[in-house]
Structure formats: structure tokens, C-alpha cells
Amino acid sequence: MTSNLDIIVAGGGRVGFQTAEILANRGHDVTIIEPDERIVSEIADEWIATVIQGDATNPDIIEQAGIEQADAIAALTGETGLNLAVCLAASELNPGIRTIARIDRAAGTAYTRFVDAVLFPERAGARVAANEIVGSDVQTLADVTGDLDIMLVRVAEGAPAAGKQLTEVRFPAGTLVVSDDEGHRIARPDTMLTPGNRYVVAVEPDVADEVMNLMRG
Secondary structure, three states: OOOOOOOEEOOOOOHHHHHHHHHHHHHEEEEEEEEEEEHHHHHHHOOOOEEEOOOOOOOHHHHHHHHHOOOOOOOOOOOOOEEEEEEEHHHOOOOOOOEEEEEOOOOHHHHHOOOOEEEOOOHHHHHHHHHHHHHOOOOEEEEEEOOOOEEEEEEOOOOOOOEEEEEHHOOOEHHHHHHHHHHHEEEEOOOOOOOOOOOEEEEEEHHHHHHHHHOOO
């Protein structure tokens, strides 16, 4: 895919609109399809991109949105079945398009047989809530394929790794320190693990405790 994508978002509700807004702010061309006249009117008041009123499962409507040249379609309505139908219809009209469907429950991996990716916004919201409850010293940033965790970890004063360069710390296999302090640069062998600073760390679950012991004590 190119850096500037042509993206269709089906569903202009809370999730769909905010996703479209983020994508547009990143320079992508976004078209929203929304059946509700009231929501279309609300979007039109603050949205400068194309908004089409209609049913995104209707081939005529997604053709009107430019499905044939689109790079991706994200079906983000509140109905899982409708979202899957939108993605399947889009794939029929544009076999090369990337499809993303919002689902309403966590057991979403089964749906990847039919779409390229699934989205479960409630899980993302729960992750943010858990981070806020626990505090800012250790935060899970994202789910990735399988069980790998991407975390933001603050090095504690007095921890075994505190004040040492990466080459001086014997992290277990299954660990990758991704960033330097506060995420300004990719970590290097001479990156210093400064107490009080935070680092992005990718870690496999079976060594997570050992990594936390090294960085948190």
C-alpha cells in the first residue's frame, strides 16, 4: 500500500467517525458511508471529506464511494453481521482491497477467514481502563499477533537494570527493548536504562515476569 490511502469507512457513528477523523488527519483520503440522515447531517457539519448516505451492503452505494480504486474498507457499524457483509461485498467488487470488520465480542479470530482484520473497540477501551487503574509504570500498548505483548515500562530506582546500558543487562530470550527513554529513538546497544524513564518493550509471556523483575525490581 502507498502512504496516502483511499479508504472507505462504513458507519459514521462514534467509532467510525473518530477512526475516519484520525485517518484524514494522517493525510489519507476517506469516504464515510452512513445510512442515518441525522448522523450524515452531523458529520457534514464538521467533516470536509466525502460523506455518502446509504446502505454500505448495497453494491451501488459502495461503487458510488469508489470501491474499485479504494485501498481499504473498514466496516465499523455496531452490527457484526452487517460489517462482515460489507467486507464480503467489497471483496467481490475489488478483490485486492484490505477489509477490516468491527465485531461485538472477543472471539473474533474466526472471522479472519473472511476479512483481513477484525476490530473489537471494547477490548481496546478495557486496556486503557486497566492501564489507568494500575498506573503509568507498566502499560500494555497493543495486542499483536499471538500472545506477544508490547508494553511501556518505567525503570524503577534500584531495579537490577537501572542505570545500565542494554549490553550490560542479560534480558531473557523473548525480549526486545524497542525504544530509548520516553520513545524518542530506537534502542541501541548503548541505550541507558535510566531510573524513572519509560521504555517500549516487546516481550513473550513466559519471560514477562523475569523482564519485570529486571526493570521494576
